[in-house]
Amino acid sequence: MNAVVEVETVSMVPARSANPTAEVVAHAKTVQQVMQAVMKPNVHYGAIPGAGEKPTLLKSGAEVLCMTFRIADKYEVTDLSSNGVIRYRVNCVGEHQTTGIPLGSGLGECSTDEEKYRWRKAVCKEEFDITPETHRRLKFGRKQGGHYTVQQVRTEPADLANTVLKMACKRAKIAMVLNVTAASDMFSQDLEDLDAELVKHLAEDERQTQIQMIRDEWIAKVAAAKTRDEVGAIMKEGVKVFQSSRDKDGYSVFATAVQKRGAELKESENA
Structure with missing residues (x-):
């Protein structure tokens, strides 16, 4: 059974107060409570190498803070596309959900001319x-x-128009949330290095390159074997490597190379 988590609520609507310092402290405390009780690492925030010691606020984390402080997001999109490049600048305005009072804003921009797109x-x-x-x-x-x-x-810029628009909105929203909630001392601006599609793309590129290098290395070892006993020893070691890398296709190619080399050496021994 899930435990009930009580988080002290703090209004984001500017109000006249005899003790504004207490309001700021209460507000910061609420952000900390939300981070500790609700947010999860690598889901709502994450650590990015080179981004400093502060965790990085992700889009899902920004949505949690918006729900906590009752912030509604509105977007103003400016199309700056030209010369075959799709480019959007977005201003995200945070408003109080009940009163509609503007609380702050944040800018975000994205273009198909960025290297990853x-x-x-x-x-x-x-x-x-x-x-x-x-x-x-x-x-x-x-x-x-x-x-x-x-x-x-x-890439074809037109195919990425929706992607860069969404990314510009994402950047703007996170900037707005950090500005409105004054959470910059706890979080850094989101970096698109953790964008799911990009991470998947880069991971697949690197994995395929490494897998191919492993295949080439072990097939070269098989081809260089001088005896069938040496082929057998290479086969035994190679099986472990391909099992570890979970490369079934590579193992199939490797096993074929082992059989072929073994047959060649057997034929030369019988000649």
Whole structure:
């Protein structure tokens, strides 16, 4: 059974008070209570390398604070698109849900010219090869022990119009919530590095690159084997590696290479 969590409510509507300091303290206390009792790490807030010690407020966390302080969000969108680039600037205004009194605002902007929206991973080598040189590139990334490359091609800006509009709104809303709730001392501005689609895209790119490197490494070991006993030892070690990486397709290719090399060595021994 879930326990009932009591959170002290504080009005966001400006009011004349004999003790404004007490109101500020009560307000900050409410934000802390919400963070401790309601918010969850990596759901409502998260830690991003290089973003400082303060946790980063995520969109779901901003929505929790809006519900707590009864903040309604309104959006004013300015279309700054030009020359084939989709670009939106959004002003998010926070109003008190009951009275409609404006509490504050926050600006957010997003464009298809940002690197993460301008490029995507090529579907296959053929797509990369037939794409004009001005619309393709090799992206280099760091990984433990070296680097990796990803073949990328330019995206179609029109296909991302809705995505960048939503991102601009997201940035504006989080900026507004931080401004209105004065929670900047507890949270930093949301960074889009944690955007779900982007994280998935980058993770898949890196995983595929690493998987291919593992495949190439173990197939090269098989090809270099001088005896069937050596092939057997490589097979035994390789099985563990492919099981660990959960690469069924890679294991299938590896097993085929082992069988082929074993047959070649057997034939040479019998010759």
